[in-house]
Amino acid sequence: MRRTKRILIIDDSEAIHRDFRRVLCPEPKANTHLLDQLEGALFGSAPASSAGGKEEAFEVESAFQGEEGLDKVRQAEDSGQPYALVFLDYRMPPGWNGVETLRHLRQVAPGLQVVLCSAYSDYSWEEILREFGEARRLQEMRKPFSSQKLREMAAELTGVSAASAP
Structure with a gap:
């Protein structure tokens, strides 16, 4: 069983949140269930996705302001279910x-x-790196x-293989 990676989007635009969800958590194709049934009938075993549905690689949550995002990160850390990645x-x-x-x-x-x-930014990337000094855990997009760039970055930074990313 693959564990989903939790991602938090902190952005003031609802449209951006919808776009991230559309890319990172796409709706399953309508004919997937039928194909799973046919495969089971032909090969005599139920495929893994029939047992419980395809498990998503990402669980995406939203915060619309920085303060709200901080509260969600704090709660996630306290509950032992931290976010793997934040898009900010x-x-x-x-x-x-x-x-x-x-x-x-x-x-x-x-x-x-x-x-x-x-x-756009009010800070140069160099200024940000000077303050935080952590290019390994801090990226810019x-x-x-x-959509492809977003999926690739999410997969790379959370350790999800490209093959299992949506």
């Missing part, structure tokens, strides 16, 4: 921006993988980005 927007008026949110996240979950996402 740079600008989220009227609350904390992405860098301020990241400062707080690092106090709660210092090893958390974070991808800062935006079409500029908007707009392709």
Whole structure:
């Protein structure tokens, strides 16, 4: 049984949250169940996906402001079910921006993988790396980005094999 990787999206745009879910948690194809039944009938055994449905590689949750995201990360850490990855927007008026949110996240979950996402930034990438000094656990993805780039980055940073990523 493959364990899903928990991902938190912190962005003030509902449309961005829908896009992330569409890419990282696609709806199963309608004919998958029928194909599983046919395979079982032909080969005499039920395929793994028939037993309990296809397990998603990612479980995606949402926060619409930095403060809300920090609360979710804190709760996840406290419950022993931490997030594997956070996609964090740079600008989220009227609350904390992405860098301020990241400062707080690092106090709660210092090893958390974070991808800062935006079409623009109030900080240069060099300034951010100087402050946080952790290129291994901190990445940047500029908007707009392709679905393939998002899937690849999520799979790489969470340790999900590309073959099992949606």
